[in-house]
Amino acid sequence: MPPFLQNLLALPAKTKAVLGVSAVAILAIAFVMLKIATAPSYALIATGLDPAQTGKITAALDTQGVAYELRNNGTALAVEKASTAQARIALAGQGVSVSGGGTQPGNELLDQSKLGASQFQQQKTAQRALEGEVAKTLSGIDGVSSPRVQIVMPQDDLFADTSSPATASIMLGNSADTLQPGAVRGMAQLAAGAVQGLKTDNVTITDATGAILWPSADAGGDGSGSSKQSAEARFARQKEATINAMLAGTLGPGKAQVKVNADLNMDETTEKALKYGTNTVPLSTTVDNETLTGTGAANAAGKAGTGSNVPTYSNNGNANAAGTGNYKSKKGSTQYGVDKTVTDTKKAGGAINKLDVALIVDKSVPPAVFTQLKSTVAAAAGISTARGDTMTAQQMAFAKPVTPKAGPVPTTMLGPLKWVGLGLASLLFLFFMTRGLKKRESENLGTPAWLTTIEEPMSLAQLEARTQPNYLDTAASAMLPPRVPDASLHQLDQLMEREPERVAAQVKAWMAED
Numbered sequence: 001m002p003p004f005l006q007n008l009l010a011l012p013a014k015t016k017a018v019l020g021v022s023a024v025a026i027l028a029i030a031f032v033m034l035k036i037a038t039a040p041s042y043a044l045i046a047t048g049l050d051p052a053q054t055g056k057i058t059a060a061l062d063t064q065g066v067a068y069e070l071r072n073n074g075t076a077l078a079v080e081k082a083s084t085a086q087a088r089i090a091l092a093g094q095g096v097s098v099s100g101g102g103t104q105p106g107n108e109l110l111d112q113s114k115l116g117a118s119q120f121q122q123q124k125t126a127q128r129a130l131e132g133e134v135a136k137t138l139s140g141i142d143g144v145s146s147p148r149v150q151i152v153m154p155q156d157d158l159f160a161d162t163s164s165p166a167t168a169s170i171m172l173g174n175s176a177d178t179l180q181p182g183a184v185r186g187m188a189q190l191a192a193g194a195v196q197g198l199k200t201d202n203v204t205i206t207d208a209t210g211a212i213l214w215p216s217a218d219a220g221g222d223g224s225g226s227s228k229q230s231a232e233a234r235f236a237r238q239k240e241a242t243i244n245a246m247l248a249g250t251l252g253p254g255k256a257q258v259k260v261n262a263d264l265n266m267d268e269t270t271e272k273a274l275k276y277g278t279n280t281v282p283l284s285t286t287v288d289n290e291t292l293t294g295t296g297a298a299n300a301a302g303k304a305g306t307g308s309n310v311p312t313y314s315n316n317g318n319a320n321a322a323g324t325g326n327y328k329s330k331k332g333s334t335q336y337g338v339d340k341t342v343t344d345t346k347k348a349g350g351a352i353n354k355l356d357v358a359l360i361v362d363k364s365v366p367p368a369v370f371t372q373l374k375s376t377v378a379a380a381a382g383i384s385t386a387r388g389d390t391m392t393a394q395q396m397a398f399a400k401p402v403t404p405k406a407g408p409v410p411t412t413m414l415g416p417l418k419w420v421g422l423g424l425a426s427l428l429f430l431f432f433m434t435r436g437l438k439k440r441e442s443e444n445l446g447t448p449a450w451l452t453t454i455e456e457p458m459s460l461a462q463l464e465a466r467t468q469p470n471y472l473d474t475a476a477s478a479m480l481p482p483r484v485p486d487a488s489l490h491q492l493d494q495l496m497e498r499e500p501e502r503v504a505a506q507v508k509a510w511m512a513e514d
Helices: 003-009 013-036 051-064 082-092 108-111 119-139 183-194 218-220 228-251 367-382 413-442 447-456 461-464 487-498 500-513
Strands: 042-047 068-071 076-080 148-152 164-172 198-206 212-214 256-266 269-296 323-347 349-361 390-396
Touching: 003 198, 003 413, 013 413, 042 068, 042 082, 042 447, 051 068, 051 082, 076 082, 108 119, 119 148, 119 183, 183 198, 183 212, 218 487, 228 256, 228 367, 256 367, 349 367, 367 390
Parallel strands: 164 198, 349 390
Antiparallel strands: 042 076, 068 076, 148 164, 198 212, 256 349, 269 323
16 A cells, blocks of 8 residues: 555544545535536627517527526526627527617606606607607517617698698618518508598508518509518528428538528419209299191182182191181290309419428538438428429538637636635645655654653752763763853842841741641
């Protein structure tokens, strides 16, 4: 067994307990410090978020595999410092804005009114409060972020024909492709209903790119407020988000990426169809009956007149013989009705003309998995060969994420570092102190010569003789030190000789006290 372990086992139980507690404390502090040092560093990118938008923000970050933290009860967002740019791009690509604190103030402005404000200031404060409330209402629409509202109220005029109507301008913080069909018309109706005397024709809505969404031909026609390009971009983004989320959950973040290019038919069409059945129903029937009965005599002479010119009918076929004749005719027609179905269908725009899908997979993915992914992504995207859809899949090496450099030690770590240093110093002190004590215990100092001399019987004259300078002894180093006369004893002797009565009285007083 090594000497160190022997010395450690030979220590008292109390010392062992102190050493054990110190070692455990140092290991715990070292573990905490290592965890703090290796923990990812998060940077705050947005504050004052609307909790209603938090779900959209987290879904967009999960799709791109960006780690995040929600703080302040879901109103603040923090992401890893190395992924800050990726997080902003992911949120912008999904049409989600994290510009917290950009909402216009509303009715809270009325609570801050100052005493002595002029009528103009009061009117402007009320107008700003109305603008803020309209902006808050519009921000609750799906796909709308950071709207800004400006309202021009009409001025009171004596003549109604010269007064100007109320107008409103709405600036959205996002592009139009994030809006659902009918959202623009709904925003115009909301603004017009919230402001007295405001009509929808006097509302102007623009997106972040400056494109006019209302009033426009697209918005006025079907209420969608989105062009063909906007609808295609929205459709492609929804497809990409769904497929990328599936790939991230299967392979992990940063292993595969899908891009979709959609060609949609936004034209509205009307289709009419006429279909006949096999069953018939009589609708009307017409019957025409004709009957004629006649008699005649022999006409051998052939007299002139109409009588001889009217033909007669005879059973024996003799024209000159007398006889009778009957004539009957029956005609009928029936009009039948056939089962008939007339269908009038109005088809809205949005049919898919063609889809082009591109799939990129990292080389670390096994080829067998890559082959399965191609068929899975094709089914998820809705690829149809009859429609002419195409899909391209490639496997290549992805770029490695940049590892952030370690920055300076934060000031919050100085406290734990002090405790670590104190623990290490205590452990070193106990170790060296124990080692020194064990070393001194193991040394053999021997028996001093003066101790042997004292233990042997010796007279006072011999001890005094040993203190003489001319006394030689081999154990001179162990001799007792020379006796030094005490000056106080000499002074006491002199006092007893000069004043014996005083000394005797003092001794009696001491004895009486005892």
